[in-house]
Amino acid sequence: MRAVLFALLLLAGLAGPAAAQPLTLCPGEALRGHFVQERFLSGFERPVRSEGSFLLLPGTGLIWHGETPFPVVTAITANGMVQSVGGKETLRIPVAKAPFLAHLYEMMSGVVVGDWTALEGDFETVRDDRRIVLTPRRTDLSLPLPVIAVEVGQLVERVEMTKPNGDRDLLRFSRQTVGSSALSADEAGIFQAASR
Amino acid sequence: MRATGILCGLLLLLVQACAASPPTDGAKAFVAAGVVLARPSPASLGRSVEAVQLITARRGGETQTFEARLSVSAEALLLVANDAFGQRLLTLRWDGRNLVETDRAGWLPERITGDNILADVFLVHWPREALQAGLQGAELRETDGTRSVFRDGREVIRITRSGDGWSGESRLENRDWHYELLIRSAEIAP
Numbered sequence: 001m002r003a004v005l006f007a008l009l010l011l012a013g014l015a016g017p018a019a020a021q022p023l024t025l026c027p028g029e030a031l032r033g034h035f036v037q038e039r040f041l042s043g044f045e046r047p048v049r050s051e052g053s054f055l056l057l058p059g060t061g062l063i064w065h066g067e068t069p070f071p072v073v074t075a076i077t078a079n080g081m082v083q084s085v086g087g088k089e090t091l092r093i094p095v096a097k098a099p100f101l102a103h104l105y106e107m108m109s110g111v112v113v114g115d116w117t118a119l120e121g122d123f124e125t126v127r128d129d130r131r132i133v134l135t136p137r138r139t140d141l142s143l144p145l146p147v148i149a150v151e152v153g154q155l156v157e158r159v160e161m162t163k164p165n166g167d168r169d170l171l172r173f174s175r176q177t178v179g180s181s182a183l184s185a186d187e188a189g190i191f192q193a194a195s196r
Numbered sequence: 197m198r199a200t201g202i203l204c205g206l207l208l209l210l211v212q213a214c215a216a217s218p219p220t221d222g223a224k225a226f227v228a229a230g231v232v233l234a235r236p237s238p239a240s241l242g243r244s245v246e247a248v249q250l251i252t253a254r255r256g257g258e259t260q261t262f263e264a265r266l267s268v269s270a271e272a273l274l275l276v277a278n279d280a281f282g283q284r285l286l287t288l289r290w291d292g293r294n295l296v297e298t299d300r301a302g303w304l305p306e307r308i309t310g311d312n313i314l315a316d317v318f319l320v321h322w323p324r325e326a327l328q329a330g331l332q333g334a335e336l337r338e339t340d341g342t343r344s345v346f347r348d349g350r351e352v353i354r355i356t357r358s359g360d361g362w363s364g365e366s367r368l369e370n371r372d373w374h375y376e377l378l379i380r381s382a383e384i385a386p
Contacts, residue, residue, distance in 0.1 A: 041265055041276055043287070046384050048248045048265065069382035070250045083261065083280060085380075090252055090261040091280050165284065165299065 025178060031056040031155075033176035042166040057181055063190050075194035076101075082194040089193070123148070223295070224330075225311035228352040228372035231345060233315050234330030236322050237292035239270040246384040247362050255375040266317070275317065290314060319343070319353065320361045320368055320379060 025031060032055050038047040052066040061077035074083045080101055083091035095101045107118045116125070122145065123134035130152050136145035146161040146168075155176045162168040183191070224234045249264045262285070267274040272292075276299075277285040287299040288310045297310045318327060324343070328336050334347040345353035357366035361381060368377040 043274055043276070043289075044246070044265060044267055046246055046386070048384060069248060070380050072250070085250060085252060085261055088259075090259050167282075167284070169282070 025058055028181050029178055030058075030181040031176060031178055033155075034174050036172045036174075038170045040168050040170070047170075055183075055187055057183075057191075060181075060191055061194065063187060073190060075190050077191060077194045079195050084193075223311075224332075225309070225315040227315050227319065228334065228345065228347060228370065231334040231347055231352065231372075232332040233318065233327065234332075235290060235295070235311070235314060236318055236326040236330055238268055238273045238290060239292065240326035241268050241322055244269045245362050247381050248384060249382075250380040252378040252380075253375060254378070273314070273317075275313070277313070286310065286313075288314060316368055316377060319345070320355055320357060320366050 032053065034053050035051065037050045039050070040047045048069070050066050050070075051068050052064070054065065055063040061075060064074040064076075066072040066074075071086050072083065073085075074081065078095065080095040080098060081091070081093045082089060093101065103118075103122075107122070119125070119134075122136060122138055124137055126133045126135075132150045132152060134148040134150070136147065138145070146163045149160045149162075150156055151158040156173055158173070159171040160168060161171075224232045227233045246267045247265075249266065250261060251264055252259060252261045262280065263278045265276045265278070273288070273290045275288040277287075279285055279301075283301070284299045285301050285304060286297055289296045289298075295310055295314070324336060324338050331345070334345045334352065337344045337346060341356055341358065343355040343357070344351045352370070352372045354369045354371070355366060358364040361379070363381060363383050366377075366379040366381065368379065370376070
């Protein structure tokens with residue numbers, strides 16, 4: 001779910017009305033970048049830091065590639081979510097069996113064209129200059145949504161997600177580029193496997 | 197299927213793994229048929245450590261992965277298990293006298309106990325001397341990189357690991373309960 005939310009927020013940064021001069025993805029373009037994530041769990045002094053890269057290809061899906069501390073690849077397509085560790089598939093959730101994934105996808109699809117209706121159905125959004133705070137409206141979900149604070153320049157730069165129990169994730173995005181959607185062999189293979 | 201159903205499915209492996217094992221007995225856990233491990237103290241690890249682990253569980257043809265965060269000091273062991281969606285499955289705190297379990301996901305089957313989870317943590321990471329003192333019904337043998345639990349001359353649990361297992365990969369194969377854990381572990385630097 002986190003990867004889907006991150007994708008949603010990246011798209012929100014592209015199309016978000018808060019950005020002064022937001023970039024937009026044209027047909028055939030992809031967003032690539034680097035992320036650093038720090039996970040703070042209540043009860044632990046130190047956060048867990050992880051790094052990796054991502055590829056967001058509207059209409060196709062998202063590849064969230066954690067490189068450290070563990071090699072975990074999460075791919076999200078219209079078919080659902082697939083996760084692999086060290087090149088071996090460890091999790092597959094078809095969207096037909098996960099309505100919440102389909103719902104998040106609906107939000108992503110709207111946000112990418114600047115339609116925040118579905119997003120604002122689930123989150124109360126407060127925008128202030130470069131900052132957007134999304135507070136969940138729904139408490140009836142079996143998978144509780146976090147409070148999300150997003151800092152946006154031309155693209156999403158920083159995201160903080162805070163759960164009701166105090167656990168939080170802090171993400172910083174860098175080296176983001178909008179470019180050709182031509183996929184590497186690895187990327188194509190990941191999407192292909194995820195679309196089965 | 198709602199998210200809860202999927203999350204239940206993620207732990208099917210562990211449910212199956214635990215289904216054949218008896219419940220825990222006070223500060224002890226059955227780690228194989230007729231084999232009991234008493235919890236060693238946090239201090240008996242002999243060092244402090246903070247680590248994050250990615251654990252892939254296999255049973256039959258099924259494979260699932262979850263994440264664990266561990267902190268061990270002389271005073272206490274703290275473990276948080278998260279599912280693939282980043283939600284807490286449970287939190288365990290063992291101070292050498294009391295085991296406190298909190299944040300347990302409401303749908304988590306009762307047979308998945310803190311004792312069973314901790315028993316595998318102890319078997320992989322704790323020093324041989326600390327384990328041997330609390331092991332009943334079996335013998336612990338150790339050679340370079342391999343640690344085995346023998347019951348009546350039969351190897352019922354085999355663990356391969358690099359060093360003390362806190363950095364790198366370890367593998368635990370429980371031949372009695374027919375499951376395998378591949379544990380990728382990374383220490384968290386101060």
